[in-house]
Amino acid sequence: MRKLKLIPDDTHIPFIRMRFIAMIASTAAVLASIILVAVMGLNFGIDFRGGTLIEIGTEEPADVADLRSRLGGLGLGDVQIQSFGAPTDVLIRVETQPGGASAQQAVVDAVRAELGTEVEYRRVEVVGPTVSGELIEAGVLAILLAVGLMLIYIWFRFEWQFSVGAVVALVHDVVITLGLFAILQLEFNLSIIAALLTIVGYSMNDTVVVYDRVREKLRKYKRMPLAELLDLAVNKTLSRTIMTSLTTLLALFSLYIFGGEVIRGFTFAMIWGIVIGTYSSIFVAAPLLLWLGVKRDWSGAGAGEPGQATSGSSTPAE
C-alpha cells in the first residue's frame, strides 16, 4: 500500500536558526495583542457583561429592520439584532438593565409581549450583574490555576527551565488568542474560556512531547551543542507534531462547518489555538531552552530505562 507522506522521515530543518525571526514575530504579536485588548477591548458576551440574549426562529425569513424598530421602541437601551445562521434565525441582545435581577427578567417579558407567539423562542439567556461578575472572576481564576498547576507539574517532571519555557509558550498562546478575539471582535463568553483552557492543555501537550525528546537527547549526547540538539529534537518530533495537529484540525473543522451556529465561536477559538499551540511548541518553547541554559548534567540519567545506553551507542548514525 502506498502511503501518504506529509513530512519526510528525516528532516533537518534549522528551526533554532530561525529563532530570532520567530522571537521578533512572537514578541510583536504578543505586544500587539495586549495593545489590541487594551484599546479595543474584548466583545464580552452576556456571560461576562450581564444582560439578555434571546434567539428566535421565524416562519418566514426574518425582517431584521422591522424587528429592530419594534424592539428598539421598548425603551430597553441598547438592543442588538442580528441574523444568526439561517435567515429565519435572529439573535436579540439587550444590555443589562439598571436595577436588580428582576429588571433583567422584565426584558424577557417585554420582548415576549412585543413578539407574541408568532415566533419560536429557541433560546433565552439572562445573566444578572452579580453572576456575570462572578463568572469573569471564575474564568480568570481557572486560566491562572491551569497555567500555575502545569508550571508545577512540568517543574517536577523536568527542570525549572522547561517549566518556564512551557509556561511562557502557554501565555504566548493565550495572549495572542485574546488579541485575535479583540481584533475580530468575536463574542467572548464562557465557552471561549473553555476553549482557552483546552488550548492551554493542547499547547502544553505539544510542548511536552518536544521537551521529552529534548531531555532524552540531553542524556544521550552529552557534548552536542545545545542549539544543534534542540534542532534534532524538534526535527525528530516534527512528523508527530504535524500529524496530530492535522487530525485534530480535521475533527475541529468538521465541527466548525457542521456543528451548528451555537458552538462556532468555541470551535473557531480551538482551531486557532491548535495552530498557535503547534507554532509555539516549535518556535517559542524550544528556543527558550537555549536562552534559559538547560543544565546538561543529568544525574542518574537512564537509570529507569534499561537498554537506553546500548541502543544509544548502537546508533551512531543518528
Added chain:
Amino acid sequence: MLYFPRWKYTLIAIACALGFLLSAPNFVPKEDLAGLPDWLPSNQVNLGLDLQGGSHLLLEVDVDTVLNDRLEALVDDVRQTLREARIGYTGLGHAGDRVTVRIREQGDVEQAMTLLRELSVPITANVFAAVPERDLAFEENGGRISIEMTDAARTERLNSALEQSIEIVRRRIDELGTTEPVIQRQGTDRILVQVPGLDDPQRLKALLGRTAQLNFHLVDTSVSVIDAIQTRPPAGSQVLPLVDGSGGSVLIRRRVMVSGESLVDAQPGFDQQTNEPVVSFRFDASGAKRFADVTQANVGRPFAVVLDNEVITAPVIREPILGGSGQISGGFTVTEANDLAILLRAGALPAPLEVLEERTVGPGLGADSVAAGEIAAAIGFAAVILFILAVYGLFGVFANVALIINVAMIFGLLSLLQATLTLPGIAGIVLTIGMAVDANVLIFERIKEEAAAGKTPINAIDVGYSRALGTIVDANITTFIAAAILFQMGSGPVRGFAVTLAIGIITSVFTAFTVTRLFVSIWLKRRRPAEVPL
C-alpha cells in the same frame, strides 16, 4: 512489553466489549429500552438542557427580607414583653440590623434588661461550643437598649430560610409534573433549578417568582380608602392594591386574622353559581377554629384575602364559615386558579426569590443541536479515520479500530456514570477523536525511527511502545489538568465538556496504548514480518 499473558488478553477484550455493551442502549429507541432483559445495561447518555431543551435558573433568596422579617418579629416581641411588665418605653423600632428601645424610667432598666434577655434563645447550630451561643446580643447605655442578632444567629436564620425555600421550590416544581428536575443548594443563599424539557419556561418563573404568602385580614372601614391614601392610614392599618383589574385599593387592618400556614389543602374548581374558576381551600383544626371565630364575630363586615401584599378579593361575610373550608374567587383564568392552588398547597416561601441567571433552550433548538453535533462528529470521525489509514496503512487499521473502541468506551462510560452530555460535550468528543490518535502517532513515529536506525521489527516495536509511554503520560496529564480545572470552575455545559474531555483522555490512552499493542503483538506472532510496514 509485547508479550500478553492470557489473563491480560482476556481483561482487555472484556473492557472493550463492555464499552460496546454499555454504549449500545444509546442506539435503541427509548421506548424499546423497557422491553430489554434486565441484565442488559439500559442507561442512555443523559442529554444536557442545551440538547433536550429546558430551563436552568439560578435563584437567590432575598437575604434582606429574611433578616428584616426577623427584626420586625423581634420588635413585636419587645413591645409585648414591655407592655406586659408595664414598663414605659419610647422610640421602639429597628434600623440597620438592630432593634433599639429607650426605657422611660431609669429604675425600670434593670428589670427590662432581665425580661428582654429571656427573648434570646440558644443556637443549636454549634453543639460543640462550651457555652451555648445565643441568638441575640444586648447592650444598654443610659436607658437605651439595643438588641442585635449575633452572626451565628444570622447564619442560622439564612440557612433555615434557604432550606425551607428549597423544599417549597421542590414542591412547586413537582406539581408541574416534569421528569427529573434538579434542585440544588448553591453557596449560602442560592438555589440552582434545572428543569429539562419544559415547554413553558414563563410559567415556571411565574410559579417561583411568588412568595405565596396568603393571609386573611379584616377591612378597616373607619375611614374611606381615598382619605387613607390622601392623608395617612389609621394606626395599624394599611392600603393595599386590589388585583381584580379595577385598579382600586383596599384599606385593611394589618393584623393577620388567619394565616395561610393553617391551610392544609387547596384545589382549583368552579363556582357552582357563576361557573367562574375559583380556588377552594381547607384549614387545619386550629385554623378552622380561628376562621370560624373571626367570621362569626364579624358577620356583615368585609373580609380581605391578601396574597403577597395584594388584595385578591374582599367580600362581605354573609354568614359564619364554620366548616373550615372556603373558596377564593378573584376573576381568575383557569390556569391562574390552577397555579394559585399549586402555590397555596406548596406553601409560602420565607422570602422572595430572585432569578439571577436564566438559560432556557427550546426543544427545537436542542434537537437541531443534537443533529448538527451528530453530523459533525460522524464527518470528523470519518475524516480522521481515512487520514490515519492513508498515512499508516496496516498500523493505521490498528489505530482506527482502537479509535472506534475508544468512542464506544466514551459513550459507554458517559452512560454508565450518567454524566450529562452537552453541546460542548459533543465538541469534547470530537476533539478527543482528533487528539486520541496522538498517542498512536507518537508510538508509530517512534517505531519508524527505531526501525530506520536498523532495529529488527520486534525490537523496534517494543522500544517504540516503551519509549513513547512516558511522553504519552506527560502529555495527557497536562490536558487532564485543564479538564479537571474546567470541571471544578465551570457550570452546566462547560462542565459537560470537561467530563467528556477527561473521560476521552483516559479511554484514549488505554485504547491507543494497550489495545493497539495487543493487535500489533498478535500480528507480529502470526506474520513474523521482516520489516515494519510504516
